[in-house]
Amino acid sequence: xxxxxxxxxxxxxxxxxxxxxxxxxxxxxxxxxxxxxxxxxxxxxxxxxxxxxxxxxxxxxxxxxxxxxxxxxxxxxxxxxxxxxxxxxxxxxxxxxxxxxxxxxxxxxxxxxxxxxxxxxxxxxxxxxxxxxxxxxxxxxxxxxxxxxxxxxxxxxxxxxxxxxxxxxxxxxxxxxxxxxxxxxxxxxxxxxxxxxxxxxxxxxxxxxxxxxxxxxxxxxxxxxxxxxxxxxxxxxxxxxxxxxxxxxxxxxxxxxxxxxxxxxxxxxxxxxxxxxxx
Amino acid sequence: xxxxxxxxxxxxxxxxxxxxxxxxxxxxxxxxxxxxxxxxxxxxxxxxxxxxxxxxxxxxxxxxxxxxxxxxxxxxxxxxxxxxxxxxxxxxxxxxxxxxxxxxxxxxxxxxxxxxxxxxxxxxxxxxxxxxxxxxxxxxxxxxxxxxxxxxxxxxxxxxxxxxxxxxxxxxxxxxxxxxxxxxxxxxxxxxxxxxxxxxxxxxxxxxxxxxxxxxxxxxxxxxxxxxxxxxxxxxxxxxxxxxxxxx
Amino acid sequence: xxxxxxxxxxxxxxxxxxxxxxxxxxxxxxxxxxxxxxxxxxxxxxxxxxxxxxxxxxxxxxxxxxxxxxxxxxxxxxxxxxxxxxxxxxxxxxxxxxxxxxxxxxxxxxxxxxxxxxxxxxxxxxxxxxxxxxxxxxxxxxxxxxxxxxxxxxxxxxxxxxxxxxxxxxxxxxxxxxxxxxxxxxxxxxxxxxxxxxxxxxxxxxxxxxxxxxxxxxxxxxxxxxxxxxxxxxxxxxxxxxxxxxxxxx
Numbered sequence: 001x002x003x004x005x006x007x008x009x010x011x012x013x014x015x016x017x018x019x020x021x022x023x024x025x026x027x028x029x030x031x032x033x034x035x036x037x038x039x040x041x042x043x044x045x046x047x048x049x050x051x052x053x054x055x056x057x058x059x060x061x062x063x064x065x066x067x068x069x070x071x072x073x074x075x076x077x078x079x080x081x082x083x084x085x086x087x088x089x090x091x092x093x094x095x096x097x098x099x100x101x102x103x104x105x106x107x108x109x110x111x112x113x114x115x116x117x118x119x120x121x122x123x124x125x126x127x128x129x130x131x132x133x134x135x136x137x138x139x140x141x142x143x144x145x146x147x148x149x150x151x152x153x154x155x156x157x158x159x160x161x162x163x164x165x166x167x168x169x170x171x172x173x174x175x176x177x178x179x180x181x182x183x184x185x186x187x188x189x190x191x192x193x194x195x196x197x198x199x200x201x202x203x204x205x206x207x208x209x210x211x212x213x214x215x216x217x218x219x220x221x222x223x224x225x226x227x228x229x230x231x232x233x234x235x236x237x238x239x240x241x242x243x244x245x246x247x248x249x250x251x252x253x254x255x256x257x258x259x260x261x262x263x264x265x266x267x268x269x270x271x272x273x274x275x276x277x278x279x
Numbered sequence: 280x281x282x283x284x285x286x287x288x289x290x291x292x293x294x295x296x297x298x299x300x301x302x303x304x305x306x307x308x309x310x311x312x313x314x315x316x317x318x319x320x321x322x323x324x325x326x327x328x329x330x331x332x333x334x335x336x337x338x339x340x341x342x343x344x345x346x347x348x349x350x351x352x353x354x355x356x357x358x359x360x361x362x363x364x365x366x367x368x369x370x371x372x373x374x375x376x377x378x379x380x381x382x383x384x385x386x387x388x389x390x391x392x393x394x395x396x397x398x399x400x401x402x403x404x405x406x407x408x409x410x411x412x413x414x415x416x417x418x419x420x421x422x423x424x425x426x427x428x429x430x431x432x433x434x435x436x437x438x439x440x441x442x443x444x445x446x447x448x449x450x451x452x453x454x455x456x457x458x459x460x461x462x463x464x465x466x467x468x469x470x471x472x473x474x475x476x477x478x479x480x481x482x483x484x485x486x487x488x489x490x491x492x493x494x495x496x497x498x499x500x501x502x503x504x505x506x507x508x509x510x511x512x513x514x515x516x517x518x519x520x521x522x523x524x525x526x527x
Numbered sequence: 528x529x530x531x532x533x534x535x536x537x538x539x540x541x542x543x544x545x546x547x548x549x550x551x552x553x554x555x556x557x558x559x560x561x562x563x564x565x566x567x568x569x570x571x572x573x574x575x576x577x578x579x580x581x582x583x584x585x586x587x588x589x590x591x592x593x594x595x596x597x598x599x600x601x602x603x604x605x606x607x608x609x610x611x612x613x614x615x616x617x618x619x620x621x622x623x624x625x626x627x628x629x630x631x632x633x634x635x636x637x638x639x640x641x642x643x644x645x646x647x648x649x650x651x652x653x654x655x656x657x658x659x660x661x662x663x664x665x666x667x668x669x670x671x672x673x674x675x676x677x678x679x680x681x682x683x684x685x686x687x688x689x690x691x692x693x694x695x696x697x698x699x700x701x702x703x704x705x706x707x708x709x710x711x712x713x714x715x716x717x718x719x720x721x722x723x724x725x726x727x728x729x730x731x732x733x734x735x736x737x738x739x740x741x742x743x744x745x746x747x748x749x750x751x752x753x754x755x756x757x758x759x760x761x762x763x764x765x766x767x768x769x770x771x772x773x774x775x776x777x
Binding site for chain 2: 144149260
């Protein structure tokens, strides 16, 4: 610096400099400690999960691993025609599951939106519990549960999808309802309408596009989910995947994955256009 | 909308005429009551089982962490505003993210088990891929929403590509990224409890064994424990998220 | 020899879009405080961003210390940018970092990648940053986060960051447009003072003609990408100003 400073300025600056260095060093130490803990946890986890638990002998060299990965390269084209029916099944399971989910959502949303919940101290926590339970349990676990309850087949898949969807749809819908403009609600109430009428005439028109958007979004995700529920006996593409895997038809496995990807792509395209037309 | 419902119902009639089961909620209840109740709680209060729980947590931790590590380049390259090359790197990163995401974590698990053999390595890798796809998209969207001013300023100081990202981009997304990390942990842990069902280690493996042996009361206990653990983890992450939000 | 020579500069936003700059030429001398004025949309910002190639010009030449900027590869471009400090209209500070770190970020071009990840700047850099912060009057705000400061203070951080580069030229992109008139004047005065002190020429694009007349010794006027005026401040008059800003009335 070419600026000229008086001696007292210099002293003040030196002091500031020293305290600054100390501060930066302190924050560095804290950051390093933080990273160190993170790293130690990683090392420990790697030791337990990867190094100890892996059968390195059986896995063999890198070449062997690459070779077994290479088995999946290639597509069994002959399998595609027979994939059509399971693919449609998957799509139907996803759609019906979503619809059933929406039906279950109705009470959950009604109870879960603070501004319309009927008995706040009871129904609100109940709805929240429903949403949390639904969202926090993996679809495979739900499917296992329903397979045990209603037996193998599409039914279990539909139930699993429905129950799994409730949480997200209800949460988003309830939040949408909580954010509505209270003006129309008051206006309708002022005409002497009952609660149901208020919901239908004042609340639904405001939130319907948003809720439909959420449902479509969830439907898209449900296609992805229903494609694998066959793995635990709920029908659709997952079942074919399972069979191909068990008969060691690796190219067939790739075919099924390609089919799933195609299905998801279709879902994405459809949802894109539907959402566009809503908004 | 009503027409739509009707059509789908029609298809359902064609493929899976199972609606007769609708009247059978009663039987479903009695099955549950007879076979799954009471859950064999003693079975899961067990050091051995606890070991599996810890391993599941570790698997989820590593999967989420590796996935997030993979997310950083994916998000950077896949964000249109800061990608090093819009013509080559951007589409590749976007495509990779989509691929990771589109394939369900269970399928990743099965594929890795078939390639690498049973064990948690397959589980960790499946979770890694899954998390990378999941978080990659969120991060790219987050990066695309940043203020480009600081990025421009860093470029103007003569900083290199890396420095621009670390100084111009990262501070702006740090809080959002932590949020995404917590969210990723949620889905990773949820998935980790079940990837073992297909041989990828952790609690799912326990579940699988008992499902196959039709030890229904034990299955009920394990399912309960999974639900409990996931809820505990959700509570912890909700708390963490609230803290992060306050940090800003 | 002038430190910066711009010759026949043409720039566009997109390959097929209209020309933002239509063959602009001018020279900046070693001791200039050079203003670019003109109505908004005239291409002032684009022009200034072409100098350090934040915007890539379509054609034309820009000589900085005799070297053609438009022909540099990415490594050479970085070292050029290191030599040219820049101050922005919206300050462009890193909001979530401390004032100190913001000023230190001006040293990134001189700092290795690994060092910059861990914010491990050299002690001399930290000392230099502290002295600059003292000079711009922010010595008491060193540890604050950048988003806690007022607009004027934020621009002072921006000035310190630019000077941290030991620049041979300063580019100022509407440095005072986001500030109120009183603070604007103070900030302009500070920039001018420090530029004189450190003998750094400045190229400043500025919307406020009065500020340009008061602080700058040379002016070019742009209108719709065309240079309408080029000369010392004394030659600028009402008539010429009206000509430059004629478009804005429409």
